[in-house]
Amino acid sequence: MVSYKELGLVNTKDMFAKAMKGGYAIPAYNFNNMEQMQAIIQACVETKSPVILQVSKGARAYADKYILRNMARGAVEYAEELGCKIPIVLHLDHGPSFEVAKDCIDNGFSSVMIDGSALPYDENVAVTKKVVEYAHAHDVTVEAELGVLGGVEDDVAAEESKYTKPEEVVDFTSKTGCDSLAISIGTSHGRCKFTPEQCTRTADGVLVPPPLAFDVLEAIEKELPGFPIVLHGSSSVPMEYVRIIEQFGGKIPDSVGIPEEQLRKAAKSAVCKINIDSDGRLAMTAAIRRFFAENPDKFDPREYLGPAREELKKMYMHKNIDVLGSAGHALD
Ligand code: G3H
Ligand code: 13P
Ligand code: ZN
Numbered sequence: 371m372v373s374y375k376e377l378g379l380v381n382t383k384d385m386f387a388k389a390m391k392g393g394y395a396i397p398a399y400n401f402n403n404m405e406q407m408q409a410i411i412q413a414c415v416e417t418k419s420p421v422i423l424q425v426s427k428g429a430r431a432y433a434d435k436y437i438l439r440n441m442a443r444g445a446v447e448y449a450e451e452l453g454c455k456i457p458i459v460l461h462l463d464h465g466p467s468f469e470v471a472k473d474c475i476d477n478g479f480s481s482v483m484i485d486g487s488a489l490p491y492d493e494n495v496a497v498t499k500k501v502v503e504y505a506h507a508h509d510v511t512v513e514a515e516l517g518v519l520g521g522v523e524d525d526v527a528a529e530e531s532k533y534t535k536p537e538e539v540v541d542f543t544s545k546t547g548c549d550s551l552a553i554s555i556g557t558s559h560g561r562c563k564f565t566p567e568q569c570t571r572t573a574d575g576v577l578v579p580p581p582l583a584f585d586v587l588e589a590i591e592k593e594l595p596g597f598p599i600v601l602h603g604s605s606s607v608p609m610e611y612v613r614i615i616e617q618f619g620g621k622i623p624d625s626v627g628i629p630e631e632q633l634r635k636a637a638k639s640a641v642c643k644i645n646i647d648s649d650g651r652l653a654m655t656a657a658i659r660r661f662f663a664e665n666p667d668k669f670d671p672r673e674y675l676g677p678a679r680e681e682l683k684k685m686y687m688h689k690n691i692d693v694l695g696s697a698g699h700a701l702d
Contacts, residue, residue: 372439373508374480378446380457381480381511385420386550386598386642388702394695395637398422399686400463400647402429404441405679411445413686415452417697422481422643424463427470439478456700461513463645471501475510483552487515491538498546506547513643516542517554519603520563531558536589543594550598550643553590555583557603561625561648569626576609577626582636591640598642605648606630606693611656618659630693637694644694650682657681
């Protein structure tokens with residue numbers, strides 16, 4: 371058993387309380403490898419932002435749980451070396467079962483998500499409660515989910531999103547004791563968050579998505595005043611990256627994300643954590659595709675992963691400063 375406290379990590383409790391008071395959201399960035407971790411830490415140190423490093427089931431399979439744990443320990447030391455002891459959480463994203471959540475808690479995670487959103491309500495309550503009991507005994511915080519996002523949730527593919535029902539949230543959070551709640555208000559995972567039919571098109575062919583269901587968010591806030599809310603599927607899918615990827619040989623049609631102004635508005639509300647993964651994938655891929663097209667003779671991974679890491683860092687700094695509003699709050 372390795373406690374997150376030995377690694378210099380923190381849970382989400384204080385972070386969310388401060389974010390709620392300050393009207394900003396904590397960035398939750400997914401990582402699978404060293405360059406992503408470095409870019410996240412560099413960006414968060416430079417902008418003085420707290421951060422949640424999140425690891426999916428797929429990331430655990432790709433990178434190995436012990437390597438990821440030691441990368442999180444390395445992230446803590448790296449931030450100090452760069453000059454700012456920012457608070458860092460290591461979080462399990464879309465935990466699929468009690469067993470996986472327990473394994474993470476026993477191996478240095480300071481926060482876990484148990485995603486029972488595809489289960490019948492009572493089963494979601496039961497598995498979430500079981501995770502909360504184990505987690506809280508180890509001072510680890512728990513994110514749960516109610517409602518179904520469109521797109522792909524790790525292994526779970528949902529055809530259609532189902533908004534969270536505000537009338538269920540009090541019952542769910544009081545029965546389970548979870549520390550934060552992921553809700554469905556129109557965001558979804560991946561680079562195609564809406565079908566072209568759901569969008570309108572500008573004169574130059576750019577897809578404009580329908581707005582998020584802020585009325586549902588407001589109704590949830592009324593039911594649960596001061597309770598930390600989480601938004602998954604919150605990449606904006608920047609067109610500049612989509613264009614670079616397509617210009618240099620990629621094919622990613624019908625890409626559309628959540629407009630940044632809507633995320634900024636959400637971050638000012640009870641939304642305390644905003645999950646971003648796809649935008650990082652796009653930033654790295656755009657930089658690498660451009661590099662290969664412009665430098666066909668290069669083959670040292672450092673030469674193409676270096677610019678990809680720089681682009682990622684730039685993108686995360688922009689999120690912290692202009693979208694989530696977390697910049698400057700590391701030492702609150
Ligand atoms: O919500 C899903 C995240 O973007 C993680 O994706 O399962 O491919 O690592 P992944
Ligand atoms: P995106 O696919 O919009 O980046 O969402 C990531 C996410 O929700 C991770 O849990
Ligand atoms: Zn998610």
